[in-house]
Every structure is written in structure tokens, then in C-alpha cells.
Amino acid sequence: xxxxVGILGATGAVGQRLIQLLDPHPEFEIAAVTASEDxxxxxxxxxxxxxxxxxIPEDVADLEVRQTDxxxxxxxVDLLFSSLPSSVGEAVEPKFAExxxxxxxxxxxxxTDDDMPLTIPEVNPDHLDLIEVQRDERGWDGAIVKNPxxxxxxxxxxxxxxxEAFGLDRVDVSTLQAVSGAGYSGVSSMEIIDNAIPHIGxxxxxxxxxxxxxxxxxxxxxxxxxxxxxxxxxxxxxxxxGHLENVWADTTEDVTPEAAAExxxxxxxxxxxxxxxx
Numbered sequence: 001x002x003x004x005v006g007i008l009g010a011t012g013a014v015g016q017r018l019i020q021l022l023d024p025h026p027e028f029e030i031a032a033v034t035a036s037e038d039x040x041x042x043x044x045x046x047x048x049x050x051x052x053x054x055x056i057p058e059d060v061a062d063l064e065v066r067q068t069d070x071x072x073x074x075x076x077v078d079l080l081f082s083s084l085p086s087s088v089g090e091a092v093e094p095k096f097a098e099x100x101x102x103x104x105x106x107x108x109x110x111x112t113d114d115d116m117p118l119t120i121p122e123v124n125p126d127h128l129d130l131i132e133v134q135r136d137e138r139g140w141d142g143a144i145v146k147n148p149x150x151x152x153x154x155x156x157x158x159x160x161x162x163x164e165a166f167g168l169d170r171v172d173v174s175t176l177q178a179v180s181g182a183g184y185s186g187v188s189s190m191e192i193i194d195n196a197i198p199h200i201g202x203x204x205x206x207x208x209x210x211x212x213x214x215x216x217x218x219x220x221x222x223x224x225x226x227x228x229x230x231x232x233x234x235x236x237x238x239x240x241x242g243h244l245e246n247v248w249a250d251t252t253e254d255v256t257p258e259a260a261a262e263x264x265x266x267x268x269x270x271x272x273x274x275x276x277x278x
Contacts, residue, residue: 003078006032008068008092011039011048013183014083014106022081023057030060031077034068041065051184068092070099082107097142105146108202111210114222117145118213120153123160126218133221148214149206151175151234151243156214158264159228159249163215165263167252168228173207175234176244182236192238203234 005022009015010033022028034040039047045061066072068084073096080096082089082105089107096103110116115134117127131143147153155173162168177200179187191197208230215226255263 001027002029003027004029004031004074004076006030006034006073006077006080008034008080008082008096008103009084009088010044010065011035012083012085013051013180016048016050016052018081018083018106019057019060020052020054023060028079030057030063032066032073033060033063034066034072037067039065040067040072049184070096070101073101077101079104081105093144094138094140097138097140097144100141102142103144105144107146108149108206110144111146111148111206112213118148118210119145120148120156120214123157124214124216124218127214127223129218129220130223148210149203150181151177151203151232151245152207152210152214154243155207155245155247156211159211159247160215161264162249162251162255162260163226163228165259166255168215168226168249169252170229170250171211171231172248173230173232174246175203175207175232176237176239177203177234178239178241178243179236180241181243187236192236195238197236198233200234200236204232207232207234 005028007015007018007030010019019030022030033044035047042065043061044063044065045056047065050056080101080103082093082103084092084107086107086109089105090109093103093105093107111118115130115137117130119125119127128145131145134140134143148156159168159171179192211230212225212228213223215228216223
């Protein structure tokens with residue numbers, strides 16, 4: 001069964017990536033794209049400064065860009081993907097939920113709210129049951145579901161495996177994050193060329209709090225956050241795409257590298273590499 005989907009904030013960096021990923025998906029059909037009022041009414045190919053390495057999908061390129069407002073979205077759209085800036089999402093996303101739409105949102109607003117599902121499907125799918133709590137408390141016919149920060153979402157799955165097997169007491173993480181994570185105009189070339197920026201505003205807090213919520217347990221009414229102590233240091237570096245993370249985890253039980261790798265479903269790397277001999 002194919003589901004009709006829409007993308008809020010479709011002309012931005014995340015919106016373009018969503019289009020690239022969703023267009024070939026066998027279960028989704030992109031039926032609506034939205035952007036600011038300045039872009040509304042234009043064809044998507046005209047409104048979007050396409051920066052993805054693959055061409056704009058032809059069936060999306062010809063779509064008319066709509067205003068980011070529930071009144072401009074077709075009623076038969078089954079699911080909305082939000083890539084709005086958090087300041088915009090905070091004001092706009094509840095309007096869509098009130099109008100009966102279900103949003104899967106990449107925006108950081110509301111992630112740590114008590115009634116907001118923050119999920120990684122492989123880690124905490126049961127947290128999706130917060131949707132009913134959210135609807136009861138806010139009176140919405142629709143719902144908002146959040147995915148985590150880009151660095152948190154890659155760190156938490158192995159931590160969840162380690163926690164299940166050995167328990168987690170403390171996590172320290174240092175990230176080296178690409179400029180694409182800041183959006184097209186997020187870091188100027190003068191700032192980042194031949195440089196590393198040892199701070200990304202708000203990023204440390206996101207990693208420290210979101211991971212505790214993701215690793216927490218849901219009792220049917222609320223999520224009890226994990227008490228693991230998480231300390232993050234986030235750095236911007238001059239690479240285009242991809243984030244590197246160095247993670248140190250203190251476990252409750254003693255663990256060997258082999259046992260940790262087995263718990264995470266991988267093979268441990270060698271602890272040292274012999275030097276070649278002449």
C-alpha cells in the first residue's frame with residue numbers, strides 16, 4: 001500500500017535530502033511540498049536551489065510549492081515529514097497536529113517534552129505509545145513524533161546494546177561534525193576553511209539530554225529517563241558530509257572489548273597494528 005506524504009520545509013538542506021530518500025521508496029508517494037510564502041506558487045524546481053548530488057526527481061520537480069499551513073495541504077496526505085527550522089516548527093507543527101495530520105519531525109523543538117515521542121525504531125519503538133498520551137493531553141486528532149539530533153541518533157544504538165548487556169554509568173563523547181549539519185548558510189567559508197570550531201551552539205545539550213530520554217523506559221504513561229551521566233563536546237570541521245564520534249562508555253559491569261563488540265553485533269578492531277618489517 002502506497003502512502004501519500006508531504007514535506008514541510010522542502011527547499012532546505014534537510015528537505016532536499018528527504019525528497020532524495022523518499023521519492024524512490026516503494027511505500028511512499030510525495031504529494032505535497034511546502035516552503036516559505038516567497039516560494040509558494042512556484043514549481044519546486046524553480047523554488048529549490050538543488051544541492052543534492054542526484055537530480056531532482058521529475059515527479060517532484062513539477063509539484064507546486066505550497067505555503068506551510070494546514071489549509072494548503074490535501075486532506076488525503078497520510079503523513080508529513082517536517083524539516084522546518086526549530087523556531088518555525090515550534091509555532092507551526094502544533095497547527096498541523098490540531099488539524100489531524102501526523103508529523104514525523106526532524107526539528108529540535110519539543111524533543112524533550114514529557115508527551116513527545118522521541119524515537120529510534122531499533123531502540124525504543126514502545127515510546128511511540130506516547131502518541132495517545134499526547135493526544136489526550138493536547139486534544140489533537142493528529143500527532144507529532146520526533147527523531148533525535150543527528151549525532152545522538154548514531155551514538156545511542158550501540159549504547160543501548162551496551163546498556164542492555166552490562167549497564168551504563170557514564171558516557172563521554174567528542175564529535176567532529178561536517179559543515180552540512182549547519183545548513184547551507186550555517187558556517188561561512190571564512191570561519192571553517194583551514195579551521196576547526198570547538199563549539200556548536202546547543203549541540204552538547206541535545207546529545208546529553210536526548211540520549212537519556214531515548215534510553216529511558218516507558219511505563220504506559222510517561223518515560224523515566226535513564227540516569228546515565230552524558231558529557232558531550234561538539235566540534236565543527238571542514239568536511240562536507242558526515243559526522244565522526246569518539247565515544248567512551250563506563251559500564252556497570254566489567255566488560256572486555258570482545259564482549260562489547262559481540263553485544264553490539266560487530267567484530268572488535270585489533271588493539272594494535274604490527275609495523276611492517278624490512
